[in-house]
Amino acid sequence: DAGVTQSPTHLIKTRGQHVTLRCSPISGHKSVSWYQQVLGQGPQFIFQYYEKEERGRGNFPDRFSARQFPNYSSELNVNALLLGDSALYLCASSLATDFLNTEAFFGQGTRLTVV
Amino acid sequence: AQKITQTQPGMFVQEKEAVTLDCTYDTSDQSYGLFWYKQPSSGEMIFLIYQGSYDEQNATEGRYSLNFQKARKSANLVISASQLGDSAMYFCAMREGPYSGAGSYQLTFGKGTKLSVIP
Numbered sequence: 001d002a003g004v005t006q007s008p009t010h011l012i013k014t015r016g017q018h019v020t021l022r023c024s025p026i027s028g029h030k031s032v033s034w035y036q037q038v039l040g041q042g043p044q045f046i047f048q049y050y051e052k053e054e055r056g057r058g059n060f061p062d063r064f065s066a067r068q069f070p071n072y073s074s075e076l077n078v079n080a081l082l083l084g085d086s087a088l089y090l091c092a093s094s095l096a097t098d099f100l101n102t103e104a105f106f107g108q109g110t111r112l113t114v115v
Numbered sequence: 116a117q118k119i120t121q122t123q124p125g126m127f128v129q130e131k132e133a134v135t136l137d138c139t140y141d142t143s144d145q146s147y148g149l150f151w152y153k154q155p156s157s158g159e160m161i162f163l164i165y166q167g168s169y170d171e172q173n174a175t176e177g178r179y180s181l182n183f184q185k186a187r188k189s190a191n192l193v194i195s196a197s198q199l200g201d202s203a204m205y206f207c208a209m210r211e212g213p214y215s216g217a218g219s220y221q222l223t224f225g226k227g228t229k230l231s232v233i234p
Contacts, residue, residue: 031220042119042206042224043160050218058221088158096220100148100167100210104222106160 002026004093004107012113013081021076021110025093031055032074033104034066037088049074050096078112086114118142119207119225127231128197135182136192136228138207144168147211149190150222151181154204163205166190194230202232 005024013019025032031050035043048056049068063079072093078085088111092104120139128134140149147168152160166174166181174181182191194201208222 031218033220033222035222035224040226042121042208042226043222045221045223048220050220053218055219056221090158090160092160092222094220096218100146101165102210102220103150103162103165104220105162106152109158111158 006091006107010111017081018079023091024073029093031094031096033092034076035090081114118223121225123228125229133195139189144211150208151192152206197232
């Protein structure tokens with residue numbers, strides 16, 4: 001079975017540009033979350049979507065947006081890129097049940113470099 | 116205030132020895148879950164072990180065990196019989212309740228500990 005897949009794996013963008021990152025969750029998972037991991041830090045929560053609705057938003061500027069499609073895949077969009085947006089962007093899918101022990105499965109991430 | 120604190124930026128352990136990675140957490144919720152993830156240099160986060168706030172027994176998964184001390188708000192990961200493949204970043208994370216509705220899922224991570232296993 002395919003795990004969480006993210007594309008692209010790497011990309012380089014110039015300051016001020018726009019970027020779209022994509023994520024396909026594990027089959028049957030309706031929840032997709034996005035995390036930003038700056039070098040040397042732990043992942044920081046950006047967004048979570050469940051059944052195409054936003055269920056959570058982290059402390060990120062409005063330049064960051066996301067959406068989830070009917071097939072539960074998701075896109076993360078970042079506008080007006082800044083040097084500080086350079087990071088590994090991780091996507092996680094889960095069943096998002098009310099059981100606390102529900103595991104989140106992560107993709108290998110998209111490494112974004114802003115120059 | 117940090118919700119998850121991992122005070123060891125880096126740790127070294129001899130192959131076949133045991134190592135403990137520290138994690139303390141801060142929450143006012145009665146119901147919460149604690150997770151440990153391993154992140155190799157490839158970047159993917161690999162789930163290792165889970166401990167629920169109401170679990171009376173410490174969690175174990177193969178060579179991984181969790182030393183859960185609820186009163187101290189600590190959830191330390193113990194890796195027994197370290198292997199070279201254990202060299203990676205290790206993250207402690209928390210999922211809090213109550214939730215913002217059905218389908219809510221959010222993890223808060225610590226800064227991680229880099230474990231290096233020495234042959």
